[in-house]
Amino acid sequence: MYAQMIKSEATQDDPEKLAAFQARIDAGEKIEPKDWMPEGYRKTLIRQIGQHAHSEIVGQLPEGNWITRAPTLERKAILLAKVQDEAGHGLYLYCAAETLGVTRDELTEMLLDGRMKYSSIFNYPTLNWADMGAVGWLVDGAAIMNQVPLQRTSFGPYSRAMIRICKEESFHQRQGYDVIRKMAEGTPEQKKMAQDALNRLWYPSLMMFGPSDKDSVHSAQSMAWKIKMNTNDELRQKFVDQTVPQAEYLGLTVPDPDLKWNEERGHYDYTDPDWSEFFDVIQGNGPCNTDRLAARNKAWDDGKWVRDGMLAHARKKAARKHAAE
Amino acid sequence: MTRDEAFTQFLLRMGDNTLILGHRVSEWCGHAPVLEEDIALANTALDLIGQTQMWLGLAAELQGEGKSADDLAFLRDAWDFRNVLLVEVPNHDFGRTLMRQFLFDAWHLIQLGRLVKSSDPRVAAIAEKASKEAAYHLERSADTVVSLGDGTEESHRRMQEALDYLWPYAGEMFQSDEVDAEMVKAGIAPDPAALREEYDALVSRVLDEATLTIPESRFAHKGGRTGAMHTEHLGHLLTQMQWLQRAYPGAKW
Amino acid sequence: MKNEWPLWEIFIRGQHGMSHRHVGSLHAPDAEMAIKNARDVYTRRNEGVSIWVVEANNISASSPSDKGPLYEPSESKVYRHPTFFDIPEEVGAM
Numbered sequence: 066m067y068a069q070m071i072k073s074e075a076t077q078d079d080p081e082k083l084a085a086f087q088a089r090i091d092a093g094e095k096i097e098p099k100d101w102m103p104e105g106y107r108k109t110l111i112r113q114i115g116q117h118a119h120s121e122i123v124g125q126l127p128e129g130n131w132i133t134r135a136p137t138l139e140r141k142a143i144l145l146a147k148v149q150d151e152a153g154h155g156l157y158l159y160c161a162a163e164t165l166g167v168t169r170d171e172l173t174e175m176l177l178d179g180r181m182k183y184s185s186i187f188n189y190p191t192l193n194w195a196d197m198g199a200v201g202w203l204v205d206g207a208a209i210m211n212q213v214p215l216q217r218t219s220f221g222p223y224s225r226a227m228i229r230i231c232k233e234e235s236f237h238q239r240q241g242y243d244v245i246r247k248m249a250e251g252t253p254e255q256k257k258m259a260q261d262a263l264n265r266l267w268y269p270s271l272m273m274f275g276p277s278d279k280d281s282v283h284s285a286q287s288m289a290w291k292i293k294m295n296t297n298d299e300l301r302q303k304f305v306d307q308t309v310p311q312a313e314y315l316g317l318t319v320p321d322p323d324l325k326w327n328e329e330r331g332h333y334d335y336t337d338p339d340w341s342e343f344f345d346v347i348q349g350n351g352p353c354n355t356d357r358l359a360a361r362n363k364a365w366d367d368g369k370w371v372r373d374g375m376l377a378h379a380r381k382k383a384a385r386k387h388a389a390e
Numbered sequence: 391m392t393r394d395e396a397f398t399q400f401l402l403r404m405g406d407n408t409l410i411l412g413h414r415v416s417e418w419c420g421h422a423p424v425l426e427e428d429i430a431l432a433n434t435a436l437d438l439i440g441q442t443q444m445w446l447g448l449a450a451e452l453q454g455e456g457k458s459a460d461d462l463a464f465l466r467d468a469w470d471f472r473n474v475l476l477v478e479v480p481n482h483d484f485g486r487t488l489m490r491q492f493l494f495d496a497w498h499l500i501q502l503g504r505l506v507k508s509s510d511p512r513v514a515a516i517a518e519k520a521s522k523e524a525a526y527h528l529e530r531s532a533d534t535v536v537s538l539g540d541g542t543e544e545s546h547r548r549m550q551e552a553l554d555y556l557w558p559y560a561g562e563m564f565q566s567d568e569v570d571a572e573m574v575k576a577g578i579a580p581d582p583a584a585l586r587e588e589y590d591a592l593v594s595r596v597l598d599e600a601t602l603t604i605p606e607s608r609f610a611h612k613g614g615r616t617g618a619m620h621t622e623h624l625g626h627l628l629t630q631m632q633w634l635q636r637a638y639p640g641a642k643w
Numbered sequence: 644m645k646n647e648w649p650l651w652e653i654f655i656r657g658q659h660g661m662s663h664r665h666v667g668s669l670h671a672p673d674a675e676m677a678i679k680n681a682r683d684v685y686t687r688r689n690e691g692v693s694i695w696v697v698e699a700n701n702i703s704a705s706s707p708s709d710k711g712p713l714y715e716p717s718e719s720k721v722y723r724h725p726t727f728f729d730i731p732e733e734v735g736a737m
Contacts, residue, residue, distance in 0.1 A: 099706055125420035125428075132416050136634040136643040137460045138409075138446075141416070142439045146687075148419050149432035153684055156425045160668040163650060169670065170647040194634055194643070229667070244643075252641050360421065368423020371484045371538065373646055374545025378537040379672035424648070426669055430683040530679055537672070 067120035067184045067208055069275040070347070071113045071293075073286040076105025090291050095221040098164035106290055107165050110220055111172075112181070113292060114162040119176045119183035121155035123357050127191040128200055136194060143240055144197060150237070154230045161222040177362050185343060188351030189269045192262075195248045195255070199262035201241015202311070203270040207304050209238060211274075214294035223292070242311065249315040256316075263312065264320045268338040274301040276340055305333050396572035397510075398452050399472060400579055402462070403569075403615050405445030406473035409463055410624070411494060412438030413631055414481055423484055430530060434491070437523040444516045464635035468624050475614040476559035478624045482552075485538060485545070489552035492535045495528035496592050497563045500585050509577035532596045539600025546601065553602050561610025564589070651677040652702060653685055654695040663695050674698070 076083070083103055089096065096102055128148050135141035159169045175181040186204055191197070212234070216227045248259040274297040278284040287293035305324075312319050327334045345351065415435040422428035446459035476494060481487045502524050505517035538545040564586045573579035597604055613619030634643070648670040654663035666685050671677035677696040686694075 099704060122420075122425070129420035132419055133413060133630045134633055136464070136641075138439055138443050138463055139460075140643055142436055142443075145416055145419060145432055145436055145439070149429055149436075149687070152420070152425055152428045152432070153687065156429070156669060156684060157667055159425075160650075163668070168647055226667075247643060251643075252638065254638055255641055364421045364423065368427075368484065370542065370544045370548065371423035371427070372648065374541030375534070375537045375672040375676070376541075376646055376648060377545070378541040379676070381540065382673065424670065426671065426680040426684060429687075430680065433683050433687070526682075533675065533679070537676075 067124075067211070067273075068113045068116045069182070069184060069273070071109060071116065071283070071287065073283040073290075074105035074108040074112075076103040078103045078105075087289065090219045090289075094219075095224060096219050097221045105286075106292075109287060109290070110223065110292055111162055111165050111167050113287075114158050114165075114223055114226075115167070115172045115175070115181055116183060118155045118158035118162060118172065119181060120187065121151045121158060122176075123183045123187045123361060124204075125151050125155075126357055126360055127187055127189070127353075128197060130191050131194060131197050134194070135197075140197075140244070147201070147237055147240060150233050153233070154226075157226040157229055158223075161220075161226040164222045173365065177358070177365055179349070179358070182347065184273060185346045185351065186269050186273050187357060188346050188353045189266065190353050192265070193258040195245055195258035195262035196266070198241050198243070198245025198248060198259065199266045201237050201239075202245055203241075203263075203266050203308065204273070205234065205237040205241060206308060207270050207273045207300075209234065210300045210304050211295075217291070217294065219291035245317075246315060249317055259315065260317055263317050267320050268342075271301055271304070271335075271338045272340075272343045272346075274298075274304070276343065302332055305335050309333055391568060391572060393572055393576055394452060396569045397576070397578060398449050399569045400573050401445050401449035401452065402470075402472040403474075405442050405449055405459075405462070406471050407477050407494070407498075408438040408445065409442040410471070410473045410627065411477035411491075412436075412442060413627060414477065415487070415491070417481055418484075418487065427484075431487075434527055434530075437520075437527065441516070441520045441523070444519075448512055448516070460635075464632045468620050468628060469617050471614075471620065471624060471628075472617055473614055474559070474562045475611050475621055476556065476562065478614065478621055478627060479556070479559065480623055482555075483548060485548040486552040486555065488531055488534045488538070489549060489556055491527065492531035492596070493556055493560050493593070494563075495524060495531050496596075497560075497585065497589055499524040499528050500588050500592070501580070501582075504580040504585070508579060513578055535596060535602075536600045539597070539602045549600065550602050553597065554605055557605045558607070558609050558611050560593075561608065562612045562614060565610070565612055565615070567616060648672050650699040651681075651696045652699050653677075653681045654697070655681070655685060656693040659692060663693065668699060671696075 082101060086096075086101065086103060086106075096106075125148050128144060128151075132141065132145055132148065135144050159172060162172060163169060172181065176183065186207075191200065209231070212227055212231055216224055216231055218224045218227065245259050245262065248255040276297065278297045284293060284296065288296075309319060309324065321336045323334065323336050325334055326332075346354070349355075412435045415431055415438065418431045419428065419435070422431055442463065443459050446462045450457040450459055450462055476490060479486075479490065499521065502517045502521035505513055506521060508514045508517065535549065539549045540546070564582045566581050566583045570579070570582055574581045594604060614621075634641075649672075650668055651671055651674075652668050653666050655666045656663045669677065669680050669684050671680045674696055677698075678694050681694045681696055
């Protein structure tokens with residue numbers, strides 16, 4: 066998921082206020098920025114929305130990697146529009162976080178110096194054009210599993226951002242499937258690219274949902290607050306069940322020899338990803354962590370003179386206008 | 391040179407300009423100084439790619455060899471490209487990118503304004519759509535050039551450097567040759583040289599507001615719009631852009 | 644000096660004849676750039692015909708504790724809502 070392993074903050078507030086707050090959430094009311102909220106709710110949300118926003122922005126990089134190599138003008142336009150949407154989604158989410166009393170610059174700095182994380186998936190490389198299909202199909206597919214229920218989250222600005230994001234994102238997964246379908250039905254080389262993409266991205270996609278959270282107290286608190294709507298395992302199972310037939314339709318093989326339909330459960334049995342790899346990636350040792358953060362830092366550092374210059378001009382203009390009045 | 395040959399050359403010039411510039415601008419995606427600029431640059435690139443599809447689509451139709459806009463974009467070699475050198479120079483920093491955009495947008499909008507009245511209805515229709523986009527591009531790039539020119543000391547210095555570097559590439563947009571003469575004769579497109587005065591007025595007004603100084607030399611690099619001599623940069627751009635189509639001929643994407 | 648661009652609230656009228664509606668926020672150095680950024684960020688899918696921008700710190704908001712006094716009086720004025728009135732079917736559309 067775009068927000069993984071969010072630790073919910075303990076909260077030490079007046080029990081009466083807490084109970085009233087919980088009652089509002091249980092009644093399906095939305096919490097708005099100026100409403101009273103437990104400090105733990107606020108801090109957990111900043112961390113979660115911030116991580117979600119960072120994931121959108123860092124998520125521009127693996128797909129941006131192919132914009133200049135897109136094989137047709139139409140594919141180039143579609144991919145560019147999609148990566149642009151991700152920038153937009155990051156922007157909406159940063160704005161939602163800002164209503165909680167943190168600025169975008171503060172959040173950005175925490176991303177850049179490693180205090181805040183982004184989704185593990187974006188630390189994997191995109192190595193052939195079919196990856197543009199697989200990212201849309203699998204990665205966006207996994208993200209949607211989480212984002213659709215989050216439209217009903219308890220925090221108003223987050224919910225509204227998710228509604229807008231889901232509306233815009235509806236084309237992302239479809240375009241991904243369309244890209245990989247063309248490849249799977251194409252030349253032997255294209256088919257090889259498609260299978261290669263699925264081989265590399267299958268387990269990292271399953272990791273997106275985070276480790277099993279059945280014993281996690283944080284998860285329980287976040288679910289009570291309605292800022293986490295489903296358990297990681299629920300969503301992962303749903304993703305597998307949805308994706309396996311789609312892979313079969315393409316004639317591609319999911320890289321899991323033990324994958325099989327379980328009639329009794331009504332679900333696919335599948336092999337869990339290698340969680341030690343997941344923790345390596347989270348610790349900064351994924352294949353692309355260093356490059357991704359370096360790219361974001363470079364954009365931020367190189368852009369400083371532009372941000373400062375435009376602001377300086379706006380201030381000069383305002384001062385001149387003021388003097389003329 | 392027949393009228394149709396000249397017409398095709400003209401369409402390639404229009405389409406290659408937007409193709410190569412759109413490509414350059416798209417390189418910023420994910421790397422811009424601030425999210426709002428990232429999104430705005432992507433919009434510009436998307437408009438330019440869309441215009442490319444129309445110009446090169448019409449060029450391919452006119453050639454009558456059963457080719458598509460994609461064939462022209464992805465399967466020609468550097469010497470067949472007809473874009474001006476200005477659009478192929480590397481992005482360098484945000485300042486040079488926006489200055490290049492401004493110098494191009496100013497010409498583009500004036501040119502499209504003339505093409506709206508083209509004797510060829512297909513050209514007029516493309517120009518009609520493209521000129522609305524170009525008007526916004528110009529508004530945005532001109533404002534940014536003014537902001538950064540009249541911003542901090544550093545932003546001023548960088549914008550002046552960008553202008554000094556790019557100015558010798560601006561003149562090529564106004565060089566006329568026999569292709570243009572044919573187009574003028576057919577009433578399809580204006581004489582490039584005839585746009586210079588309006589361009590100079592517009593550009594000096596904006597650069598003046600930006601507190602930037604236009605270099606005195608009127609020297610102009612050339613060779614892009616005729617294809618005689620591109621910069622070394624174009625070849626590198628094409629190796630990326632065309633790689634998949636070249637490596638896997640005939641594949642459908 | 645803090646150099647973050649100010650935050651702007653964006654209001655867009657999606658169709659002629661409708662009211663402007665709050666669609667979200669963004670950062671911009673000044674109002675002119677905020678309008679341009681709003682066009683690029685919030686009307687990528689032809690959502691708008693008119694844009695208003697207001698610097699976020701210029702917005703005064705009611706505080707949640709006012710909720711009762713501000714809104715409850717209108718709840719009792721049900722006659723303000725058209726469905727309050729029964730109109731005989733024979734009268735036709737109204």
